[in-house]
Amino acid sequence: MIVFLSLIAWAQPEPRTVRTIDGPSEQVPPALYPGAFRAPPVMQWGRPLPGPKVNAASHAERSRPVIVGEHAYLGTAGSRELFVISRRDGSVVQTFPAEGAVEAEPVLDATRVWFTDTTGATWCYTLEGELVWKHQGAAPLPTRPTEVGDLLVLRDVDDLVYALDRNSGEQAWQYRRKKDLERKSELTLYAAPAPVSAGSVLLLGFSDGVVVALDKDGGDRLWEATVGEGQYPDIVGPVAARGGLVYASGYTGPLVALEAEDATVRWRFDAGSASAPIFHELPDETLALLHPGTDGVLRAFDAQDGNLLWSWNSGRGGALTSPVSTEAGLILGSGLGVLALVDPDVGETLWTWREDFKLQGVAAPPVVEGRQMLVVSNSGRIYAMLSPQESTVAPHKQRPTSRFRLANPSSKSWGRDR
Secondary structure: OOOOOOOOOOOOOOOEEEEOOOOOEEEEOOOOOOOOOOOOOEEEEEEEOOOOOOOOOOOOOOOOOEEEOOEEEEEOOOOOEEEEEEOOOOOEEEEEEOOOOOOOOOEEOOOEEEEEOOOOEEEEEEOOOOEEEEEEOOOOOOOOOEEEOOEEEEEOOOOEEEEEEOOOOOEEEEEEOOOOOOOOHHHOOOOOOOOEEEOOEEEEEOOOOEEEEEEOOOOOEEEEEEOOOOOOOOOOOOOEEEOOEEEEEOOOOOEEEEEOOOOOEEEEEOOOOOOOOEEEEOOOOOEEEEEEOOOOEEEEEEOOOOOEEEEEEOOOOOOEOOOEEEOOEEEEEEOOOEEEEEOOOOOOEEEEEEOOOOOOOOOOOOEEEOOEEEEEEOOOEEEEEEOOOOOOOOHHHOOOOOHHHOOOOOOOOOOOOO
16 A cells, blocks of 8 residues: 655754763654665664454554654554654654554645544544544545545445545535445455545556546446456455556456556456556666555566566465565565565565564565665564665666576575575
């Protein structure tokens, strides 16, 4: 999932004086960690997520932190609050009450924050903690609002899409996807991918495997196309759009590239996804679509013709998160526990990390700001890692790269830990 924030004029915090264990005080720089993420990180700190622990054999932490200055905003699966934590040590500095679990990242501007919860409520607070408005929906909202001018567009787990006025919380329009009566309800996945704004339209995926383009202003349907197939056709990850094409995947597949004008199929590949793809320009200027698979494989395709350029295998299976592009390479997590740094040009493993917990895995993409990376784990913990300050050259740029230098993508050892 990708976070879009309005431009925020945050004042830069000044260094502050603290008292050390030995007695003398010293100046502590702001917890901003400026610089570029150019090298594999080292652990800074790790701690349990704030709020009550989830008492379940397994669960997913879907909320991705949103970094603002020295702090990060995040929700957790076990609490009814949006937390603001310190980037220095993860301690809680502020909370915003909700009525259900906050399972998605918030949206912020210079004065307010908006977020959703699993009761179907959408909340608007001032950054000082004063409630501005609340809108109560009928079904859980495990996804962030999408900003469209003065509207916030939301999509719930029952395939209802609606737009709220961001200032008042009043509903402007709605679109309801008809249920597939031939499909057993217990086979529907618990998901609600965020609407994607592309030009004058909104692009949405639904539990029946259909992608729909809606008019932004009134929610009128412009076109639809069936994408998802198999036992789980659900469109779980947000779609992507670029260069006149729309890209979407069912959970069990396939990946399909559609013409944005009329939804005709340009190309397809039999691979599923639970996360949004991203784009990357290769050294030969080919635009690659990076597709995180539910089979634990990250694949790079030529975005125009669907030619497979390279693939990287996590080696453990499990759905992958959306990759996060940094100067060091692509950072992504797996639902079965691995966090990896991957060369974006050739798909080679540069670094991996795993937790020492029985419950593990990463469901939300890591977030990187400056040299710091924050990662939320399904074990109910949050970790901060830092890219070394002295690094000046990214590992994947220390040697010439080309898409023609690939190992055999079908090799079973491709992408294993090295």
